[in-house]
Amino acid sequence: MFLIAGLGNIGEKYSLTRHNIGFMVVDEATRTLSQTSNINKSNFNADVIKSNETLYVKPTTYMNNSGIAIRAIKEYYKIENQNIIVIHDDLDLPFGAVKFKIGGGHGGHNGLRSTDAHIGNNYIRVRIGIGKPQAKSEVVNYVLNNFSKEELNQLEGIMSHTLKAIDAIMNGLSIDEVKSKFTLK
Template structure:
């Protein structure tokens, strides 16, 4: 069994923000695999299943994502090696797509929460959202909508991330990384 987690914040006001790129990608995966809902309040999130794949969108808000991930991990007895987290990454330019296993949170509060609850050695699909000019603007930036220019390539980028995520359940990280990495320009 695989657990694929998309990070984001619940609510219409956050739906198409940079911080919700994980939710948007999981939504695409749910549609693509015709997953059915398994949601339960004990999971603290929206949970869907297709074959041996579980898709999770924590509804705890970003800073407490680990609560939801831990609940599903424990209930389904999922190994850390079979967890993939899709998230926004300020340290990568908009449109970049990178992959890694384990590592630090890079200041991402959703990853910090997951690290605290289950450990760090899960796979990550890092979707670059760029960063604002000043560090003091980060909170507003991640909660802002994509620009018109960014929206032009958004669906193609989400599809690439979704396809790569499915490949991670079948192929080693190195193979997926060499095939799907996107190095966007700053």
């Protein structure tokens, strides 16, 4: 079984923000699935859609506590970290870049910090570049602001590419092969 978690913040006001790219990818992944079921367990603190042997997860704990939801679902379904894929925004990558890795630091990303604290850091990370503001003091406003119209027009292709890479991982492609075939710079 795979757990695919998109990181983001709940609520309409955050739906198109840069920090919600993880939620957006999960929404895109589940939009066309034919056989799904919603899993409603209050202790999961997440919106969970199950399709075959895959759980698509959007934590409802807000970004800074994402790990609480991921750990609850991981423990309930007994999912190993190598089958956990976390999709998140990355300030250190230019807009549209997509990279993959296992482990590493959180780089100041509070959603990753929480996830690392609750399940360790040896899970698969899908890093989607959102670019960054010129001044470090602008980071919070930048990630919580909506994508521009131009960026929104490009997101469909970026999300489609990302989902192909995730499918490849779930079908047994190694992380090195995925990096080689699907990394976008």
